[in-house]
Amino acid sequence: MFRAVSCTFCGKNIVPGTGLMYVKNDGTILYFCSSKCKKNMIKLRRDPAKLKWCKKTRKVYK
Numbered sequence: 001m002f003r004a005v006s007c008t009f010c011g012k013n014i015v016p017g018t019g020l021m022y023v024k025n026d027g028t029i030l031y032f033c034s035s036k037c038k039k040n041m042i043k044l045r046r047d048p049a050k051l052k053w054c055k056k057t058r059k060v061y062k
């Protein structure tokens with residue numbers, strides 16, 4: 001069974017069977033819709049609120 005999850009980074013809904021799951025060393029589970037989101041979160045440590053292509057941006061600045 002697959003729970004409906006949304007991308008930890010951009011907030012986009014992840015279609016079951018797609019996306020990536022990332023488990024941090026502290027046990028936190030992160031879900032990403034694409035490797036792009038994973039890269040931005042893990043490698044670049046970017047703030048989703050500052051990125052235009054992220055869903056969360058619109059919510060914050062509305």
Ligand SMILES: [Zn+2]
Nearest residue numbers: 007010033037
């Ligand atoms: Zn995403």
